Amino acid sequence: MKTKVETTKAPKAVGPYSQAIIVGNFIFTSGNIHLTPEGKLLEGTIEEKTHQVMKNLKAVLEAAGVTFTNVVKTTIFVINMDDYGKINEVYSSYMSDPFPARETVSVQALPMGAALEISMIAVKN
Secondary structure (H helix, E strand, O other): OEEEEOOOOOOOOOOOOOOEEEEOOEEEEOOEOOEOOOOOEOOOOHHHHHHHHHHHHHHHHHHOOOOHHHEEEEEEEEOOHHHHHHHHHHHHHHOOOOOOEEEEEEOOOOHHHOOEEEEEEEEOO
């Protein structure tokens, strides 16, 4: 059985998907781009955009009853690998050791013209 996670502290889904789904002890977030909770694409530096994505994910995880310490897997999609170091700097300010497993994938484009997208898998203890 799966349970839908919803919060108004993160942007609503812009397509036929949920902000997150809980299955057993696992929480699977959808990919989050740098939308504000009101649904506006945040402009600014890659650092500001990454902070917005992480704030969105934090809100979704909290709505599911977990925090970043429960995250076991992260996927980052980025359109410009030159931003990799700056994204890492912001990302690491939210995460702690032992860091989740992760991959970063360079892509040609993301929804709504976003610069990055991050999804996570967390486990409830």
